[in-house]
Amino acid sequence: MSVETYSWSNISLTLQNGKTILDDIYGSVSAGEMLAIMGPSGCGKSTLLNVLAYRTSPRSSTLEGGIFINNERATLNKIKQLSSYVEQEDSLIGSLTVSETVDYSAQFAGIDKAHKKELVSKTIKSLGLEGQAMSKIGTPIQKGISGGQKRRVSIASQIITSPSILFLDEPTSGLDSVASREVISTIKKIAKRENMVIICSIHQPSTYTFELFDKVMFLSKGRTVYNGAVSNVVKYFNSIGHTMPPYINPAEYVLDLINTDFQGDSSVLDDLVSKWNSGDVHKVGTESVQLTEATTINEMQNILILIARSLTKARRDILTYYVRLVMYLGLAILMGTVWLRLQNGQKNIQPFINAIFFSGAFMSFMSVAYIPSYLEDIQSYKKERMNGLYGPLAFSLANFLVGLPFLFLIAAVFSVITFLWSTFTKQQVGSGII
Known part of the structure; x- marks a missing residue:
C-alpha cells in the first residue's frame, strides 16, 4: 500500500488525575516529507510520537482523536505493517557486528538475498559506519562501537526495512553537530528517494540541521505553538510580534520562547497557543473507513x-x-x-x-x-x-x-x-x- 499522507486529528491524552498531556493536536505529513516534533523537556514529544505510532499510551489515561492514512482511519496492524520505529534507547545485541545487525533486520523484512548484501553495504555507508561494519556492537565486558555509532546502527536497522512511515525518537541523541547533520541529511535523502513519511522528535538542532526538515511542530505543555513549514517559522513569529534577531537559530529562539520551566509566568505561552489556535489551522478530515488487517507473518x-x-x-x-x-x-x-x-x-x-x-x-x-x-x-x-x-x-x-x-x-x-x-x-x- 502506498502512503500519500499520514495525518492525525483531535489527539488528546488526559491522565486519570485530570492532567492533560496532549491537548487537541492536529497534523499531517505527506510522502517524502520530514516532520520534526520539538519542545522543552516534558512537553509531550515522545508521548505524541508513541501515540502516532500506535504504541502503548500511559496507563490510567484517556486517549481521544484519530489517526489516518490517506484520510482513512488506520488500525494497529496496518501501522505495524507500514511503519518502523527507532527508539530513544538503543536495543542492540552486543556480540553482533554492525553489518550483521543490519543484515538480520533485512532478513526479517524479507529482502531478497540477491540484493540484500548490496543494500546492507549501501545503508551502512550512507550513515557513516563503513569503517565500523565489522566491529562488534559491544557488551559490558567487551568494548565495542561508541554510543553515537550505536544510534546510527539503530537507525540503519530500521531504514533498511524500507517502511512507508518511519518514526524516530531523538535520532541525534549522543551525536555531535556534524554527525547529527549528516544523519538527518541521509534520512531526508532516503525519505525523498523512497517517498517515505518521516516523523521524529528532536532536541534543539543546529540551524543547518533544522533547515533540513520540511515541517516542524513546536509543543509546550502538550499544546501546539506552531505546526507548519520550517521555511515559514521566522515569518510567522515575526507576524505575531516576536521578531527574531538576525543570524539566530530559529529553533533555539522558539524553544527559549515557549520554555516555562524557569519562568513563573506562562502568559507568553498562553498567548502563543491562543494565536495559533485562532489562526487558519489545517484540520484533517475524520473519515472512519476501516483498513484491511496486516498479512500473517511467516x-x-x-x-x-x-x-x-x-x-x-x-x-x-x-x-x-x-x-x-x-x-x-x-x-x-x-x-x-x-x-x-x-x-x-x-x-x-x-x-x-x-x-x-x-x-x-x-x-x-x-x-x-x-x-x-x-x-x-x-x-x-x-x-x-x-x-x-x-x-x-x-x-x-x-x-x-x-x-x-x-x-x-x-x-x-x-x-x-x-x-x-x-x-x-x-x-x-x-x-x-x-
Whole structure:
C-alpha cells in the first residue's frame, strides 16, 4: 500500500488525575516529507510520537482523536505493517557486528538475498559506519562501537526495512553537530528517494540541521505553538510580534520562547497557543473507513533467522554460556572435593542428602548468570515485536532450541564430575537419588 499522507486529528491524552498531556493536536505529513516534533523537556514529544505510532499510551489515561492514512482511519496492524520505529534507547545485541545487525533486520523484512548484501553495504555507508561494519556492537565486558555509532546502527536497522512511515525518537541523541547533520541529511535523502513519511522528535538542532526538515511542530505543555513549514517559522513569529534577531537559530529562539520551566509566568505561552489556535489551522478530515488487517507473518522463517542469530550470539558472548560452563565446572569440582570418597553406609546418609540438596540448589542459583544476556535478548525482542517483525512464539521457540544443547552440556559436565568424585553408586542414580 502506498502512503500519500499520514495525518492525525483531535489527539488528546488526559491522565486519570485530570492532567492533560496532549491537548487537541492536529497534523499531517505527506510522502517524502520530514516532520520534526520539538519542545522543552516534558512537553509531550515522545508521548505524541508513541501515540502516532500506535504504541502503548500511559496507563490510567484517556486517549481521544484519530489517526489516518490517506484520510482513512488506520488500525494497529496496518501501522505495524507500514511503519518502523527507532527508539530513544538503543536495543542492540552486543556480540553482533554492525553489518550483521543490519543484515538480520533485512532478513526479517524479507529482502531478497540477491540484493540484500548490496543494500546492507549501501545503508551502512550512507550513515557513516563503513569503517565500523565489522566491529562488534559491544557488551559490558567487551568494548565495542561508541554510543553515537550505536544510534546510527539503530537507525540503519530500521531504514533498511524500507517502511512507508518511519518514526524516530531523538535520532541525534549522543551525536555531535556534524554527525547529527549528516544523519538527518541521509534520512531526508532516503525519505525523498523512497517517498517515505518521516516523523521524529528532536532536541534543539543546529540551524543547518533544522533547515533540513520540511515541517516542524513546536509543543509546550502538550499544546501546539506552531505546526507548519520550517521555511515559514521566522515569518510567522515575526507576524505575531516576536521578531527574531538576525543570524539566530530559529529553533533555539522558539524553544527559549515557549520554555516555562524557569519562568513563573506562562502568559507568553498562553498567548502563543491562543494565536495559533485562532489562526487558519489545517484540520484533517475524520473519515472512519476501516483498513484491511496486516498479512500473517511467516513464523517459520522468522524462527530460522532467530536461531541463526542466537547461535552467533552464543558462540561469541562469553556471558551467555561459557562463563556459566566454567562456573558449573568449578562448582562440580568443589562439591566433588567436599564429598570426596564418601563411603556408602547408614552413617553417611546425611552427607549424601546434603550433597543432593546443594547440587540442585546451586544449579538453580547459578542460573542467574544468564540474566544479563536474557535482558539484552528481551529488550531486542520488545523493539522488534513492536515493529511487527516477529511474535512471541518465534522468540521463545528459537531461544529454547538454541539453549537446550548448551544446558544439556552444562548439566552433563556438572553431574558427571559430581557423581564420580562423590562416589554415588549406580543404584543410587538408578533409584533417582541424583
